[in-house]
Amino acid sequence: MDFSLDSLMLSRLQFAVTTLFHMLWPLLTIGISLFLVLMEFMWLKTGREEYFLHVRYWAKFLLLSFGIGVASGLPLEFEFGTNWAKFSSTSGGFFGNILGFEGAMAFMLEAAFLGIMIFGWKRVSRRMHFFSSIMVAFGASMSAFWIMDASSWMQTPAGVSIQDGQTTITDYVAAVFNPSMGYSFAHMMAACLETSLFFIGGISAWYLLKGRHTEFFLKSFKASLALAVVVTPLQIYLGDLSGRGVAKYQPAKSAAMEAHWETNLPGQGASAVLLAWPDQANEKNAWSIEVPGALSLLATHTLDGRVPGLKEFPPQDRPPVVLPFYSFRIMVGIGMMMFFLMVWTLWRWKQSRLTP
Template sequence: MLDAWLDTVTLSRLQFALTAIFHMLWPVLTTGMGIYLVIVEALWLKTRNITYYHHARFWTKLYLLNFGIGVATGLPMAFQFGLNWAPFSEAVGDLFGTLLGFEGTMAFMLEASFLGIMVFGWERVPPLVHFVATICVAIGANLSTFWILSANSWLQTPAGGMFTNGKFIVQDYFQAIGNPFTLNSFLHMFLATLETALFVIGGISAWYLLKKRDTEFFSRSFKLVLVALIAVAPLQIFLGHLSAEQVYHYQPTKLAAMEALWETVPAHTPADWSILALPSNKLEKNTWELKVPGVLSYLLELKSTLDAPIQGLKEWSPNDRPKMVGMVYYSFRIMIAIGTFFAALMGLTVWRWWRGKLAPELINENKWLLLSWLFAGPLGYIAVECGWIVRCVGRQPWIVYGELRTVESASDLPPGVILFSLSGLMLMYAIFFVMTLYFGKKIIQKGPDLTLPVPRMVVPSDSAQHIPDQRPAETGQF
């Protein structure tokens, strides 16, 4: 059994999975929180309410912490393409390397270049310039998401060229960048990062409210999050549905694994939807299953004619379909369950707000509701990780779907070398994780500094003056 885990391909896959799963924890928060920082700073510029300024300063600390860890954990991922996956890089590097290069030079550098102004420029640049810097940071973070999703989507639905003698020849870069999966994948991930960040901010705010610390301050952030989620949570479910439809059309083996569907459902026959099951790769069936008759066809919008079959896993040989069916099946359901829970929690909280129960003097009475938000805080990370498991494990055995197999793409390295680097990365990431929890805890325990003065309006240097902002802060509630 141990020998099966000590072959080169398995260890290389395990190492890449470790680096990807761990790295993803940090940019998931920064890409979404960047948009939140733009919102609160815009509200400060518009209203001159100092509370919004204090929100921008407080949440920026968590942004900066996650940005730093994200950079440190992302570097090993890039090196792996040349070290552990050299045949893959040689085969598709002309396109794949270009897309990742765009992410580094166009997106990451934009974010990193303006980050210093966003963090340290409050007293050094005019407020409008600082606001533009915050916008550039948010754009850079989300532009990174676009380029990474474009590259990964190309692995799912390769387009824009053809393989010749084992090497991908690019014929149309725009077609490759805008491959069939790119748009929906980017929008789905964009909303996933935003929803995760909103629930993290809401969960942290709920913790302060439960502790009865800075109640007015964090009831405001709680309500800001809630307003944004009214649009984000339902839209995310809709985009997830569109992504599943695309899987049906472009990756039928992945869909069969997502639904643990072993036998093909013929045309004109409604397909049952499996709620829970115990898939067995060895027996090629589900040893136990709870399902709802006929629902899967409706979910895939085949209800109008039911003239299209839904292919089961047995349509392909074992070497041409995903092997970890149970992992794909349950990752998909966990993601759906968390998204549904988020939408329900948002709806319930809006209802409590509408009834006037979220006023600062009453919000602490909603202990069960605040505990639910505290519980929901980390769930977005789990949903995002599960979504990527479905996306990448469900693509197997292909690294480029239908064109290039994973087993053909790994470098021929001694297993001991990979095991050594894997162990080193595990130790390093464990240290990073503990450090992040430590410093994050210190930031949260300390809380916002509500004594920070409003930054002065900076005038051109030739006047040698600093004019303070004399507009009074508003005291009204959000």
């Protein structure tokens, strides 16, 4: 891959930086809104004031993340046209509709009820306020659905044909529910919840370490931990499901993520590369640390499953290797760190060491 700073690379860098900054805020908006729905439900069911206080406190972070998400999301949508005008022109028949659905169906629903949720405590009934909280969470989740639909369609396009350089929709349902949509959306929703739970738990832990408002933040810390016990292992499972989906529908991309150059022989499992320095010019790894047979097990759930190597694909159809290879490992590493942190904290809780 050519890393010279031409207009193409600059467009990629600008879009990547905008996306990286924007991505965090919808994650928190979705996850915190779902957390607030649970807290408000518990308040209505039990009448315990502590749940009410948690809703009021964490809703402030929801408002902040929503505001920054809107401000950073608008430039991102404009960049589809300014940076990728040809793609927008070619695929606008479907891609533009999906982004329009996200704005009209999801964002507007979320924005309409957010004001009631934040400022309507003394102006509407408890049930109406709870309904508003549900609508905010539903609208935020719908935003994730449509955005992930656009993303997954770019990965595994379906239901369309290209005629004279224009995308024509032939099956709208197939396009929306394309092959990678299901596991991509599930993986993203779990990421929203996991990130938000660790965000809430992290802030709570900071206050506990400082010895400030310990009774309040110990409850939010334990609530986030209890939910993380379910969500974190689920996210690992969904990550495995997503990885197998990539191996099935995008084998060249999967091979690049794994720096896997040679297709394994029949009866021999493909080795998983833990660390390496991919040499794309010479079609090999300059050095590598491998686990025999592990890649076949991960990609096919068999010890000797066939995993196509990058050499099976024409050079012009191969994705870059170094960036996907290392970014994938950073993602997996962070996910495993979160899992072990959750397990360690749960063990501390079971040892009765989580006290004000």
